[in-house]
Amino acid sequence: xxxxxxxxxxxxxxxxxxxxxxxxxxxxxxxxxxxxxxxxxxxxxxxxxxxxxxxxxxxxxxxxxxxxxxxxxxxxxxxxxxxxxxxxxxxxxxxxxxxxxxxxxxxxxxxxxxxxxxxxxxxxxxxxxxxxxxxxxxxxxxxxxxxxxxxxxxxxxxxxxxxxxxxxxxxxxxxxxxxxxxxxxxxxxxxxxxxxxxxxxxxxxxxxxxxxxxxxxxxxxxxxxxxxxxxxxx
Amino acid sequence: xxxxxxxxxxxxxxxxxxxxxxxxxxxxxxxxxxxxxxxxxxxxxxxxxxxxxxxxxxxxxxxxxxxxxxxxxxxxxxxxxxxxxxxxxxxxxxxxxxxxxxxxxxxxxxxxxxxxxxxxxxxxxxxx
Numbered sequence: 001x002x003x004x005x006x007x008x009x010x011x012x013x014x015x016x017x018x019x020x021x022x023x024x025x026x027x028x029x030x031x032x033x034x035x036x037x038x039x040x041x042x043x044x045x046x047x048x049x050x051x052x053x054x055x056x057x058x059x060x061x062x063x064x065x066x067x068x069x070x071x072x073x074x075x076x077x078x079x080x081x082x083x084x085x086x087x088x089x090x091x092x093x094x095x096x097x098x099x100x101x102x103x104x105x106x107x108x109x110x111x112x113x114x115x116x117x118x119x120x121x122x123x124x125x126x127x128x129x130x131x132x133x134x135x136x137x138x139x140x141x142x143x144x145x146x147x148x149x150x151x152x153x154x155x156x157x158x159x160x161x162x163x164x165x166x167x168x169x170x171x172x173x174x175x176x177x178x179x180x181x182x183x184x185x186x187x188x189x190x191x192x193x194x195x196x197x198x199x200x201x202x203x204x205x206x207x208x209x210x211x212x213x214x215x216x217x218x219x220x221x222x223x224x225x226x227x228x229x230x231x232x233x234x
Numbered sequence: 235x236x237x238x239x240x241x242x243x244x245x246x247x248x249x250x251x252x253x254x255x256x257x258x259x260x261x262x263x264x265x266x267x268x269x270x271x272x273x274x275x276x277x278x279x280x281x282x283x284x285x286x287x288x289x290x291x292x293x294x295x296x297x298x299x300x301x302x303x304x305x306x307x308x309x310x311x312x313x314x315x316x317x318x319x320x321x322x323x324x325x326x327x328x329x330x331x332x333x334x335x336x337x338x339x340x341x342x343x344x345x346x347x348x349x350x351x352x353x354x355x356x357x358x359x360x361x362x
Contacts, residue, residue: 210250222327
């Protein structure tokens with residue numbers, strides 16, 4: 001069985017404009033889209049550029065736009081998950097394109113750093129370590145699953161329109177640390193996300209949840225951040 | 235030179251995305267209606283004759299049909315607004331698609347039920 005891959009190509013050093021190149025790939029049960037891209041690069045066209053590393057949905061390198069929706073190439077099975085014989089592969093929307101499917105993620109990580117994604121403590125450290133009970137971990141369990149692939153930010157209409165919007169990934173990370181029982185910097189972090197380019201720019205289109213390869217209910221955590229901000233003021 | 239993408243119109247529409255677009259459009263329609271409403275009411279300032287004249291103009295079948303549309307738009311904006319409140323305060327993000335379909339079918343049913351008196355008024359379903 002063959003499927004057609006229509007792949008976004010753009011080399012800023014050579015091409016004036018981006019274009020699409022089609023490749024025919026022989027597919028088999030269990031083959032992922034990343035396998036197909038590897039086949040193209042290794043057997044058909046060595047100039048195709050994309051990011052990849054772990055090929056098992058942990059590293060978050062291979063997020064791209066697949067038939068109109070962002071997801072991980074390595075977590076998309078080419079027969080089971082894609083019904084159509086024609087597959088359109090594009091880079092993540094909303095980012096600057098470096099080459100072909102590779103985008104500049106600097107903006108993504110800058111925003112992540114803005115919400116202080118680390119433990120802030122004011123009390124002196126205990127003798128061994130700061131302990132957390134399973135019940136306390138339960139509150140951040142799902143939010144801690146984020147692999148920073150950037151698919152959610154790319155799926156978000158608010159992020160396309162407002163380039164300063166922190167975006168779902170950074171807000172999820174802010175929640176993760178604010179809700180962590182070992183952290184003492186929630187006030188600092190909440191002051192950062194309490195901004196028109198923070199939690200209040202989310203309009204609940206919930207595209208981020210559809211795009212998340214780890215199935216994290218990101219929109220719900222943005223709502224919880226808002227609740228943290230307003231609970232004392234209602 | 236790097237190619238930069240902006241608002242992505244080719245992105246596949248999801249339930250939440252459509253709900254958001256409809257909420258904006260219904261909001262704009264309601265703003266337009268509010269302006270129109272104030273304009274109509276302002277005729278009272280000019281006396282009964284002026285008001286009766288504008289009301290006679292609005293008593294045409296076209297505006298009756300538009301009023302059914304207005305009723306549907308209000309219903310959608312209100313019910314989706316409640317859906318958004320549930321996402322805000324009741325963890326509704328986890329079942330927001332179901333909430334949308336509940337709101338959508340309620341809008342359909344209530345619009346049809348609400349249209350009956352309008353249609354009676356137009357003598358389509360009988361009445362005086």
